[in-house]
Amino acid sequence: MKRRIFLKSSMAAGAIAVAAGAGLLAPTRVLAAAWPEAAFTAKSEADALNAFFGSADAQDSGDVTLKAPLQAENGAVVPIKVMTSLADVEAIAVVVAKNPSPFITSLQMAAGSAGGMFSARIKMGQTSPVNCYVKAGGKVYKASQEVKVTVGGCGG
Amino acid sequence: MASTKMKIKKNKTGGRDVMVLAKHPMETGLRKDKKTGEKIPAHYIRTMDFAVNGAVVAQANLGAGVSKNPLIGMSMAGAKSGDTISATWTDNKGETGTVEKAVK
Numbered sequence: 001m002k003r004r005i006f007l008k009s010s011m012a013a014g015a016i017a018v019a020a021g022a023g024l025l026a027p028t029r030v031l032a033a034a035w036p037e038a039a040f041t042a043k044s045e046a047d048a049l050n051a052f053f054g055s056a057d058a059q060d061s062g063d064v065t066l067k068a069p070l071q072a073e074n075g076a077v078v079p080i081k082v083m084t085s086l087a088d089v090e091a092i093a094v095v096v097a098k099n100p101s102p103f104i105t106s107l108q109m110a111a112g113s114a115g116g117m118f119s120a121r122i123k124m125g126q127t128s129p130v131n132c133y134v135k136a137g138g139k140v141y142k143a144s145q146e147v148k149v150t151v152g153g154c155g156g
Numbered sequence: 157m158a159s160t161k162m163k164i165k166k167n168k169t170g171g172r173d174v175m176v177l178a179k180h181p182m183e184t185g186l187r188k189d190k191k192t193g194e195k196i197p198a199h200y201i202r203t204m205d206f207a208v209n210g211a212v213v214a215q216a217n218l219g220a221g222v223s224k225n226p227l228i229g230m231s232m233a234g235a236k237s238g239d240t241i242s243a244t245w246t247d248n249k250g251e252t253g254t255v256e257k258a259v260k
Contacts, residue, residue, distance in 0.1 A: 104221040109214035115231035
């Protein structure tokens with residue numbers, strides 16, 4: 001267990017070092033957003049949300065739909081899809097509560113130019129709730145679903 | 157390695173759904189090489205920018221928790237026939253890949 005923690009912390013340190021370099025490579029970025037370092041390196045869901053949205057408060061909403069399998073045979077590839085009918089969507093984030101780094105992926109968009117859909121294939125270490133957060137009109141809404149994982153897909 | 161593909165589909169609201177498949181190992185940095193016992197260094201896509209006619213409208217942020225060969229889907233409300241949609245990704249080593257396609 002100690003070894004695991006060591007590996008994780010050394011990875012985080014390495015990531016910070018290269019983050020500065022990566023930012024310089026995209027001079028044409030209009031949607032001025034850097035890679036949210038703090039959210040990705042956070043070790044708990046609340047920390048990640050604080051880093052990304054500025055608060056961990058989220059409201060359950062029927063306007064946010066999360067499509068995920070009830071049971072995933074292979075934790076290395078779990079297809080998920082977030083859909084929302086909310087207007088003025090600013091960002092969508094996907095968090096797997098029990099992964100070593102819970103913050104998986106997010107989508108930020110310029111207001112009005114993108115619709116309410118975001119899909120990806122994610123890794124899951126173990127059975128865990130998958131939470132998706134949608135920021136629209138300054139408020140954060142969430143939807144959640146438990147995904148059972150039979151074989152984990154996070155390192156090993 | 158930098159083979160990136162894109163599919164564009166019309167969605168119900170009249171916009172376009174964009175799916176991007178990037179070929180990438182997405183190493184977490186936690187895995188070990190079975191033969192040498194050495195850690196495989198982290199190597200994963202960090203950002204993917206989506207642009208319509210050259211103007212970036214959305215940015216996906218990815219971490220090591222995204223599966224290898226990531227398939228990222230998003231929708232564009234404003235895209236219409238004749239527009240060009242492009243996606244550009246950058247990973248933690250500074251490598252990039254890009255794909256561009258015209259909307260039918």
